Amino acid sequence: MTLPAWRGLLAATALTLLAGAAAAQPREKPLRLVVNVGLQNLDPIAGPSFVTRNFAYMVYDTLVAMDGKGEYRPQMLESWTPSADRMSWSFRLRTGLEFHDGTPVTAEDAVASIKRWGQRDSIGRRLIAATREIRILDASTFVIDLAQPFGHVIEALGKPSVHVPFVMPARIANATPPTSSVKEVVGSGPFLFIKDEWVPGEKTSFRRNPAYRPREEAADGLAGGKRPLAERVEFVTMTDVSLRAAALTQGEVDYLEYAPFDYLPRFRRDRNLVISQAGGISQIMGGVSINHYLPPFNNLTMRRALQAALDRGEIVAAHGLPADMTSPDCVSVYMCGTTYTNDASGDLIRNPSLDRARALLKEAGYANERIAILQPADSALINPMAMVVIDRLKRAGFNLDVQAGDWSSIAGRWVTREPIDKGGWNLVPVIYTGFDLADPLSNVGIGYNCTNNQPWGYCVEAMKPVLDAYVAESDPAKRKALAAELQKLAIENVTFSMDGQFRSPAVWRSELKGVIDFGFPVLWNIERAK
Structure with a gap:
């Protein structure tokens, strides 16, 4: 049976099962x-x-939420009020909020949820580190008293993507690491x-x-x-x-x-379908997550060899997207089209080269050590790009041990720090959206610097004071200058290697x-x- 025929049979079978399930349900x-x-x-x-x-x-639900313009608005909150020096923030919950078990949502629940999230998330950890005390005034009101300036309180509580500070009952948040x-x-x-x-x-x-x-x-x-x-x-x-x-x-x-990319032309002709037009911060950046804890990528020259091998144009082309849906020339770690877009140190990644990658491997003293790369074979977005990444790294001379699996299983391994012979990893092809990358404090290659909080484990000493300055800064223009300096350090130290920006519509x-x-x-x- 040919592949198209096999797919057609499989599709017909799946639709029959779905239709049968729908017919068996008398409800809406x-x-x-x-x-x-x-x-x-x-x-x-x-x-x-x-x-x-x-x-x-x-x-x-969340205390603060991002609207369609990227602005932050009260969600579970009725209001927030900063002190004149912005060192104390008072938050009041809306009345009538109720958990699914019938219990009311209280300030205690909000505070417990913030503290649990703040142990895990990049911007959350920095908020907690800058906080002297979180006080509960009454069932609906709590106050965050800062110990040092932190210019991103509302942005932190309104973070829209991984990890989001969702509110859950205090009894659950307090009991669960x-x-x-x-x-x-x-x-x-x-x-x-x-x-x-x-x-x-x-x-x-x-x-x-x-x-x-x-x-x-x-x-x-x-x-x-x-x-x-x-x-x-x-x-x-x-x-x-x-x-x-x-x-x-x-x-x-x-x-x-x-939307499956191969079907976009057909979908665009179908009057029964609507294709998302969201752009900017909703776009996607492909990349390769690097384990900085383990050899050989605890060696900066090895990471630069990896970066030199990644041709963003070739990798993004794996999806076969029209030109208006890709940005292969983007060299901004925050994604092009977002607030902090810049080209600081962009020359280091603008012209990828397999020859340059080979020279860097030799300079690093690479001795053909096995490199475990986890391939998310079930992801229609990640896998096509991952296959090109794997091909280019092999051609550059990396000795790859390709371990294909489903994303859920890979994600479980990704958050561990085991040695390679016990299920550890060196590289994982991934994707992020602008919701995750567009701010330095949430950016995967910047916000987790020296936090020992995520599996990739990078720590750039020169980034610490710049991040501290950004954390305390409230002025938009000064924030942009600091964000550019942070991008420069991230690219120079290859904290996270980008392999192409594109739009993937719903x-x-x-x-x-x-x-x-x-x-x-x-x-x-x-x-x-x-």
Whole structure:
């Protein structure tokens, strides 16, 4: 059987199963989202994956939220008030907030959640380090008293992507270390998680939270009135992109987190489909996560050899995207098109070269040691780029031990620090969005410097005082200058190697009304046209 015929048969079988499942449900048809990878981890603080973040936005809520313009607005909060010197911040919760177990949301819950998140996240750790005390004044009010200037209090509490400071009950936050997953999912968000129906890695089900109290203003990005209009929502997993495309076009699923690139021309001609137009901060940056703890990449020259081998144009071309959806020439670690875009030290990565990589390997004294690279074979976004990365590194002379697997399994290994012979790793191809990269304090190659908090483990001494200055700074122009200096140090020390920026749009059925085109799935406010 030819590959197209095999895919066609597989797609038909999958659609038959989906149709049968729908027919067996007399209730309203669920809103079905096809996520990029399967959901395995339900804890947004312990889990570093986007799919866990997407899950958490369904069941949890945030104190502060980013709107569609990138501005921060109160969400669970009624208000915040800084002191004149901005060294003390008072926060007041909205009235009537309630967790899914029926208990009220209190200031104690907010504070416990902030403290747990602050042990795990890059900007969260810096907020906690700058804090003298977090005081609870009453059931609805708490105060953050700073010990030193910190110009990013609201940005920290409103961080939109991994790791997001979601609020959970204090009894759970206080009892669970930030690197361990919570045993109980209890949020106050617009949807309720149906645990009995969860099939890890395959299907996750939710129902509308009838007790949710949305804000009165209109929904805007992650902010505003989150109105859960769909009675049921399902996250489903389809690893084969042809299945995703067939399920969407035939109406068996409603929304694809990422449109399969090969099908974009067809989707654009289909009047029953809408393609996301979100750009800027919602774009994606591919890269290679480097384990700085283990040889050989604890050697800076080895990291520079890796960086020299990565041709962003060739790697991004693996997706076959039209020119208006790629930015292979971007040399900004914050992503081009975002607030802190700059080209500091861009010349170091502007012209990749396999010959240069080979020369650097020789200079580093590389003796053909085995390098474990984990390949996320089930990710339609990461895997095509990963295959080009692997090919270029092999051609440059890196002795790669390619270990293919599903992303959920790789993510579990990625957060460990085991030696190679005990399941450790050297390199992991990954992707991040601008939500994760656009600010120095959350940027994967800058914000975690010398924190000993994430698996890649870089520590650049020269970056410390510049980061400290940025942390304390409130003036936008001065922040930009400091951000450029931080980029220079990140590129020179190869804390994280970029391999290309591109846009990967979502796509959904046109009968869905109220879809918020934000850059990742926002499933409140959606209803079907009658």
